[in-house]
Amino acid sequence: MSKIIAPETLDLKNIQKTPLAKGLLTFAALLIGLVLLAEIIARTPIGYFFPPPSTGADNFVFDSKTYYLEQQIRQKGSPTCLIVGSSVANDGLDPDMIEQAYEQQTGLEIQCFNFGMPALTMDSAGNMTTALKRRYHPKLILYVLTARDFISRQGEFSEQLRNAAWIECDLGAFSTQCWALNNSYSYRYSLTLNYWLVPGNRQKMINEYQLVSHNGFSPLDGRRDDWGDLEKIIWPDFSMPKKRLEEFQQIANLNSSETTIIFVEAPFYPPLLPNYLGSEAEYEEKFINPIQEILAGQGIQFWETRTLSQQIPDPYWWDRLHLNADGVEIFSIWAATQIADQIPMDTLK
Amino acid sequence: MEIISLSFLIFAVIVLAVYYLLSQRAQNFWLLLVSYVFYLSFGWQYGMVLAGATLVNYWLAIQIGKGKKAWLVPGILVNAGSFGIMKLIAGPYGPGLLGHFLLNWDGALSTRILLPIGFSFYILQAISYLIDVSRRQITPTENLVDFALYLAYFPKLLAGPIERARDFLPQIEKGRIVNNTAAGRNIGLIVIGLLRKVIIADHLNYLRPIDIFTHPLEYSILERLIWLLVFAFGLYNDFAGYTSIVRGLSGLMGIELASNFSQPFFAHSFSDFWNRWHTSLSHWLRDYTFYPTRRWLLKHRAPDLVTMAFPPLITMLVSGYWHGAYITMLLWGCLHGFYLILDQLLKLEGRTAPTAGFSLRNSLTWLLVFILVTATWVPFSASSTLTALDFFRGPISAHLNFPAITLIDLSLLVIFSLWTDWQEYRNEPDAFFLGWKQATKIWALAGALLLLLLLAGKMSNLSGFVYQGF
Structure with a gap:
């Protein structure tokens, strides 16, 4: 060794005096400081002032909701109810309104969170809902269901979710990344930074981040300009492929003594009904009946909303499939009433 | 591996x-x-x-x-x-x-x-x-x-x-010694190499559209010029980063490797550029192609013009062929050959290239060399001769189809590259940080490692270096 290493190089008594050793120590100190700072920020309400720590799913609606739900659990405990589904859930049910209406009717306080994900389909909804149940142990999952969940159009988001490590971790896969995702906010902030570093992501990130409120709900205001042609038949060739039915079944199978699963038909603009999936009869035959058949077999409730939709005035619709903030109030209060009427209070305590 | x-x-x-x-x-x-x-x-x-x-x-x-x-x-x-x-x-x-x-x-x-x-x-x-x-x-x-x-x-x-x-x-053939100074210097070279490769080059290359040299007409002239600059800085930092890493690693074994780069974008003449860019190749070509050809022509009393023009042209054509046996790469070599002939002609007229100091003439010369050298990266990278010509065609337009934020990112990376070059230019070129104060060295190392940790993400192409392809 002495033939190549000059004597002073391995002089351990003095090695700490070298810029190299001091630089490495400073780096370690900076890193520890940064990690601690990130962990403190993420675990306190200060975190709301920063972009949310990412899960690496390349979708900031998902990242924001995950983080806000974790914050809510930190402050109030596990959620009583999780609202899941696509955009019809995301902007259809306001957890605060449900909590208030439910408390008024029963006197019982519940905690709800809206985990609806725009563009979610049955391509990945099963895995996502399973991961949510395993991770956060909600007592009730309200899955807002629409025919679009089954159509063979794979949204970008479904693809992202299918490959998301965050979900895979909860489905049994273990890796160092899983460990870091579950235990280190600093690692998740580093993912946020990496996402932000790609210039194309920045505006998308701001848009998605601003959409989500702290209870996960993303309200829509006013009315969408383009409603499309109401006379036109939408999704005339609708069918429910086996793969998506399996995902649906996966969600239904989550129903247990610990967690009650309820499927809720997403409200839609009533004049659409004659042309929805071809005709009113086809809507029943192709979509409602198979769903009811599967759920009835497992004793799972399916709450239909076509009667409710009739009661929602025209100006309360954002477009033919989505409610605006006024419509949300009606739907949310109705949902709270349904929960109070249909679900024993004991199961939500 | x-x-x-x-x-x-x-x-x-x-x-x-x-x-x-x-x-x-x-x-x-x-x-x-x-x-x-x-x-x-x-x-x-x-x-x-x-x-x-x-x-x-x-x-x-x-x-x-x-x-x-x-x-x-x-x-x-x-x-x-x-x-x-x-x-x-x-x-x-x-x-x-x-x-x-x-x-x-x-x-x-x-x-x-x-x-x-x-x-x-x-x-x-x-x-x-x-x-x-x-x-x-x-x-x-x-x-x-x-x-x-x-x-x-x-x-x-x-x-x-x-x-x-x-x-x-x-x-x-002899024993090698690595002392504290050498160890510090070589680890510094590795860190600088990583910064050049992972932070500057990979990020620049990630931002650059992949089809800019295959479908240039889909971009405005201004966009093409910006991406051309980005390519130049990306290529330079990729290769200089690689060289710095391997020199540092070799230095830790007590074996010095040749320096390949010496602030090439600060060149004040074309021959000066080749004394700064990939010097282990350009000096090889000088010693084993340029000089022998020139000596042979002198020995056989070739006309002055031939003796002056032929050696740089043949040398740069060999360089082009070494990079790739196809027309556009030969065109790249040919262009550099002509540049070197131009250099020779200016020298013959007594217009010696400026060497140091700031003056309008120096700045203009530097700018001209930089622009002409940068232009040659088009045939270097273009998918065909026609595409290379397309790169300079089309109406002059200042339209930018990417957000201003991208320009900020690009500018920061280019400034970081130029700052590193400037440090090398002003201080010891091989390891400029050796002259820094102790506290500066400590904070610089810690900062660099932190930067690498935070920024070496999905934009980093951690798979290889451009010059491995040659």
Whole structure:
């Protein structure tokens, strides 16, 4: 060794005096400081002032909701109810309104969170809902269901979710990344930074981040300009492929003594009904009946909303499939009433 | 095993740890062994080619050293010929040529794999070794291990620097010392190399549209110019980063490798550029192509214009061919040849290039050199000659189809690159940080490591270096 290493190089008594050793120590100190700072920020309400720590799913609606739900659990405990589904859930049910209406009717306080994900389909909804149940142990999952969940159009988001490590971790896969995702906010902030570093992501990130409120709900205001042609038949060739039915079944199978699963038909603009999936009869035959058949077999409730939709005035619709903030109030209060009427209070305590 | 990878890090740590424990002779055996292990990780066939080239050139050098100079020409022909043919076959015309000469060639096998990785680099070392032996500038080594290590030494095997035997062999024939200063310097070189590669080059290359040199007309003139600049800085930092890393790693073993770059974008003439850009190649070409051609022309009393114009042109055409055996790369070489002729003409007229200091003339000269050199990256990268011409066609438009934030990112990366160059220019070029105060060194190292940790994400192409492709 002495033939190549000059004597002073391995002089351990003095090695700490070298810029190299001091630089490495400073780096370690900076890193520890940064990690601690990130962990403190993420675990306190200060975190709301920063972009949310990412899960690496390349979708900031998902990242924001995950983080806000974790914050809510930190402050109030596990959620009583999780609202899941696509955009019809995301902007259809306001957890605060449900909590208030439910408390008024029963006197019982519940905690709800809206985990609806725009563009979610049955391509990945099963895995996502399973991961949510395993991770956060909600007592009730309200899955807002629409025919679009089954159509063979794979949204970008479904693809992202299918490959998301965050979900895979909860489905049994273990890796160092899983460990870091579950235990280190600093690692998740580093993912946020990496996402932000790609210039194309920045505006998308701001848009998605601003959409989500702290209870996960993303309200829509006013009315969408383009409603499309109401006379036109939408999704005339609708069918429910086996793969998506399996995902649906996966969600239904989550129903247990610990967690009650309820499927809720997403409200839609009533004049659409004659042309929805071809005709009113086809809507029943192709979509409602198979769903009811599967759920009835497992004793799972399916709450239909076509009667409710009739009661929602025209100006309360954002477009033919989505409610605006006024419509949300009606739907949310109705949902709270349904929960109070249909679900024993004991199961939500 | 890519150089920027966890497996290479583990490999390098093991190599260094064992290396430090061994005696000098055993160190060379060890380095040769691990160099072949490293090389074989890219493909066993490559190892066979390298071993074959080693044995042939070792024997040839011994013969030439014994005074049998007749072996020089066959030696050069074997090396240069095999290189020329392999390069041609591995290029875009390869499948067509093989289809023409080999009737049963169906083109299913990629011709790219026929050119062993690093071949372009070590074959030049072999040629220069034979020539230097014949010129009696060095005595051929009788130690096969040392010679094999000269060609196969793993830090420089993939993409240089192209070492000269007279610099490399004496270093491995004696004991090596790595003291605290050398260790600090070499780790600093590795960190700077990583910053150049992972932070600057990879981010610039990530931001640049992949089709800018294949479909240039889809971009406005202003966009093309911006992406051309981005390409220039990306390429430079990629290669300079690689060189810095391998020089640092080699320095930790007490073996100095040639410096390849010396702030090329600060060049004030075209010949100055080639004294700053990929110097291990350009100096090789100068010594083994330019000077011999010029001497031959002078000896045969060629006309002055030919003596002045032909050597730089042929040298840069060889350089073009070395980079790739296809028309656009030859065009790139040709352009640089003309630039060098222009340099010569200006010198003949007594207009010597400025060397130092700020003045309007110096700044304009620097700018002109920079613009003309940057323009040559178009044929260097374009998919065809027509596409290269397309790059400069179209209506002048300042339309930018990317957000302003991207411009900020690009500017920051370019400024970081220029700042690093400026530090090298103003201080010790090899390791500018050595002159810094102790506290600055400490914070700079900590900051650099933090930067690498935070920014080496998905934008980092942690798979390879551009020049590995040559």
